[in-house]
Amino acid sequence: MASPVLSVNHVVKTFGAKRAVDDVTLDVMPGDIFGFVGHNGAGKTTLIRAIVGVGSFDEGDIRIAGQSVRTDALACKRVCAYVPDNPDVYEFLTGIQYLNYLSDIFEVPVEVREDRIRQYADRLGLTSALGDLISSYSHGMRQKLVLIGALVHEPALLVLDEPFVGLDPEASFHVKEMLRELADRGSAVFFSSHVLEVVEKLCDKVAIIKQGRLRACGPVADIVGDESLEDVFLDMIERDAGAGASGVR
């Protein structure tokens, strides 16, 4: 059996007295598109920031492609890509400068990067704007640029925080296609979203987090059953969460 690309083991993150992430455990396998849903402040972004190495965590471990984020952060970052919820990038660069910058950082050969950038930029309709300063880009254009930058080194794990916010319907369609293609090539995709319809249709697996604890985690079909993900999510949120479902794998 293949090893998980992302393995989150009993991770705890506290801010003062508040446990923002409370003993969360989950695995994301190669080829998985894994949706991560929860209400505002549930702990999604805190866990995502810990996975990609932007934020720290207090207990447990996170492993990416077998390497520990805690002890070998660089090895994890080399195979990981991150698309934050707000696509704030260096506005003083042009789009192509930004993509070349990331390609150099991830040491992507020129011919490979050109091929990938051309392919993704054409699909997302960004090619003609690549020579312009990013400061002139709209939110959606920045979102597309960040996404191309994340894909340029063909990451083993792509982590996205609310990736569909600000995208036009056509770009949203292409992004979903691109995520599926990346997963089909053996990478794993882990993303948070409030758009439950997208999660239900696109993802193979889903985890629901509430007040820092996982309330459900598994294949979408198992979690949803005969209902919609929205119904399941709303039921779960409304129910008194007395008994937690931490440690669900």
Added chain:
Amino acid sequence: MRSLILLSKIQLLGLFGINRALHADPAKARRILALAALGAGVVVLVVSAYSSGIARSFVQIGLTEVVPLVAVLVGSVAGAVAAFLKTNGVLFGFKDYDLVMSLPVPVSSVVLSRIASLYAMSLAFGLLTMVPAFVVYAASAGVSAVGVACMALSVVLAPLLPLAAAIVLAVLVAAVSARFRHANIAVIALTLAATLALVFGSLALSSQAGDEAAMTALGTQLASQLATVFPPAAWATAGIVRGDLAAFLAFSAVNVVVAGAVLALVVRLFVPVNSLLMSSRPRGTFSFDGKGAAAAKAGSPLRALMAKEARLLVATPIYFMNACIGYVLVLVAAIAVAAGTLTGALSLDLLPPELVSAIGLVLPWGLAFFCSISSTTAASVSLEGSSRWLMLTAPVPASTVLWSKAAVNLAIGLPFLLVSAVFVAVSLPLDALSVAALFAVPSASCLLATSLGLALDARRPRYDWTTVYEPVKRGMPVLVVVFVGMGFVAAGMVATLRFGHAVSLLAVLAAVAASVALYRSATNRGLSA
């Protein structure tokens, strides 16, 4: 009025990151306030001493009545220069523009709250430069009660007219630059040219020093010219010196009326200019077969990080001017020395013998001064701002990220310093030790400023800025680098004059050791999220 107070309060709370520190770490907030008070105290002391010294010089050469004229002029112009440099970023191109403008407050309140901070700074400059000079004048000439009242009023009113002119100029620059793709380079070139013109102007004046008669004649001539060029200063002087209330009333009226008119104009232009600055200017002409794509070459991560830092520097005129002007000035000064020697205008033979021997001791520290009070590194981590996730998720060690920031400063500074040292070394008959010190002392000072700025900014970066002005001009690391650099050079110069080049050598070794220790502490600590 209430909205104006609230908007001003928000700006005040952002100052030095005090509000964030107050809510996250009160002890840190107290430290920030204490450091800010200390820094302000030093600035007040230095500028007051300088201003009263200049005023006393005028009194000594018999130009007592010129003191109020020069004080009003300097107080006005200093504030105007500061306001011009600040306007873009405070009035225009600030990040929270959309948020502020969507609030149910009049545009005039938004503009006033922002101009108030510019005026406050102009007023502070005015107080620092004018009050000590007025005190010297009052002590030397004896002033009537009307004169004292005119002096007090002129401190408050004098910045208004030049401030208004500076704002109009900044509005024009902002409006014009919004239409050009590489306006930032033009802004850097123009600001550099203006700064150099100012430096050469002061040099022309100071070259007359020593000849008191010539100085007096020049001073009188200059005063008359200045009064002609800027009559309001002459009107204010008439009020102060002769109690001429009509002239002073004219001075007051011109300042208040022009400031009011400019305020009205800015209120009118505020939205259009900001919209122009923030609107998209895409050319949309990129193609993979074109020039831009072909320019792509694979580089190492370090090279990519350094290129990014360099692009940020060039794209941000205020950052470039604040961090790199010292290097330009040191080169210009060295070229001036070389040119002066070559043309015979400057010769050590003209100096008294006891000063000739001191030149070799002092010059290395003179060159070091320019490069020890600024460094690109002091704001470089904070400038990552909301894009810091890119730095934090990059698969490179924190040490590489930090080294790229230090390397850019050294790559800019060291060539300027070394070329400057060569110019000075070949121009003046200095001994071998002095020549060695010419290269070593400025380089070590540059290294110290680089490491100190980096260590401080990496330790406590301030990412939540709304304009680049905040980390670049108001950032605590920037201020600390300035004061430590000034202290290092002053102490080094005095000690070298007393004990000789052995002190220079010791200072170089100490600066290098401190730089290594600071750099290591920064890399060991890593990057803050």
